[in-house]
Amino acid sequence: MKKILTITALCASMAYAGADVLPVEKRTFEQSKFIPDISLIMDASFVHRSVSDDEAPHLEVPGIAHGLLGSHAHEGATHTIYNENNGFNLNYAELVLSSSVDPFFTMDGVFHISEHGFEIEELFFTSNALGDGLRLKGGKFSSNFGYLNEHHHHAWDFADMPLVYESFLGMHGINEKGVQLQWTAPTSLYLMFGVEVLQGDNEQMFGNKTIGDSEITTISKYANTPSLYVGYVKTSFDIEDTTVLAGLSYARGSSRIDHSSDEENPHAFSGMSSLYGADLVIKHYFDSYSFLALQSEYLSRKMDGEQYSNIDTSVDPYTYATTDMTKKQSGFYSQLTYAYDKNYRFGARYDQITQNEISVSSAFSPENMNKYSIMAEYHTSEFARFRLQYNRNNALYNEANEQQHIDTIILQANISIGAHAAHSF
């Protein structure tokens, strides 16, 4: 009996050990070879700002945007920006998964996980199988409007977004559900045309939801969705080791901007908005690692519709005042980046709001708003980057309409592991 037990135990252990060493390719239902490319990127920062975290969210770019700094609650969700607080910030963990689906599609997912929750930054399929230079994308993605918009935060040359982008479109830019069709012309000159049909949820400039819906009152009815249309053309050529990339973009969609439940000055806007963009990148390479790049974008918008002010939602029907309003606002940023070698990079950026016209005479709409930024980066390798940035922001006003001059120092760490990131131009 003892013998039988010993033999059984021995056999069992042998069989177990055997199963353990079975090579991957011999495991019948092994699927590990289908694991998509995975990478994880962390972005963390140390911030020192000349205003307190309590004050920051109450500052605004008058006539253009509320609360550019710090977090603010809106319709139950907390909207946070990067580098939100004085001291340490964990901006996000970005998880990227990508793989081919079948011979016709690839799929990419970009997920932001932060202390405030989980966000699908992008999730889309792409088909490169159409031929004739056509490329189709569908899902949720960052629009190819302008230059910076489709680049992820970790690919930017500064820790924060240019003033004109952030105040017009919010920190995610045009990031929407929809479809995109692009066509590259069969010419030796790079010439690309693209159109996008998007849901239009962007709440900084567009939006489509009903404003102020009670049993009796509707301040403004929803817009038919999808409600945002984008088109652009881009071209590029090389002169020796200098590459020029230029583009013109246009976006038009309905606007439903709802601040009717704000504590101070509840208001809303309903109408149609157009956004025009022109971008130019000139990059000269001295060798494989060193370059000097000029990057500029000009954005101009026209918002046409009804402004609802003094909204009182404590009574039904709601009471409010209606005014016809047209906003014409423009701004640009221009930045110069110099990569000395693989390790060091330096940059300077100038931001300005150049036009801030609001047809309502009582509106406070100053025009002398700008921001200066400088930065220095150290890359230990392609996978890790540390950046020191200084900003002086002259674009924010307090509730008494007094211009603020805010100094910010940001020390940022951006680290990635996993699949090799290949960045497009």
Next chain:
Amino acid sequence: MYKLILLLFLPLTLLAHLNIAVSYPYIGALTKSIGGEHIRTVVLAKGNWDPHFVVPRPSLISKVRNADALIMNGGQLEIGWLPPLINRAANPKTASDAKTFLNLSWHVELLDKPADVDRSGGDIHPDGNPHFHLDPNNILILADVIKKFLISIDGEHKEVYEKNYLEFEGMWKSKLGMWKAKMQDKKGLKVIQFHNNLSYFNQAYGLVNIGTIEPLPGIPPSSKHTFELIRLINDEKPCCILHDVYHSTKTAEYISDKTGIKIILMPHDIGALEDIEDLSSLFEYLTGAIR
């Protein structure tokens, strides 16, 4: 205006039968040798810059978009720049699973395959060293692979490609003999490099690489490693630093100052130095560089 548009479209369809995009100049030259007048090659990377860091200029998207086929080096040498170009170009003929797509690294035995793949070891190539074209014996293997590839996508000109291959093979074999004779007395010489670009060249001619100026692949020189290297050079007495043309020779010059070791610039591809105009002159130069 209409005429102008017509002009822009015309040349691409009329020029040649096959428009083949290739990642590096050596592949272009090899493909042209076999393809002859039936193909047109479009080289994406510059020969005098780091093959690992090619700028993905948008103009390259157009080149890939208009290609009938794509030939790449592979072995992850293009990982940092070619995937976004292929993706943006959205050309079914240059998709990595298309029969008009050729990855040369699949047809060559790769050296230096790391046992342990971890980035603490630097920016390593998990499939092995991808600079296999610097063994002139591999050039014949690659020429044969390219010949078969061209025949598979353009069977109509099979005889031309076979004839061109035979011509190339004859020429190359006679040169292989000459280069072997030139390098005969270099067997066993110890060398230092910046990055282990010449692994295959060294293997072909029996040179022994004993150290690199970069402490780990893709990691720039550090003073600690440089001092260790100086000690190694004093102990082992290697003949020379075989330096690539695209990294700064600053650290090499410092080491040379301290130890008296020679620095020899070694081109890695056509166009890396001014005189390197074709594959023969590349190996002519490489085999004559160590004196």
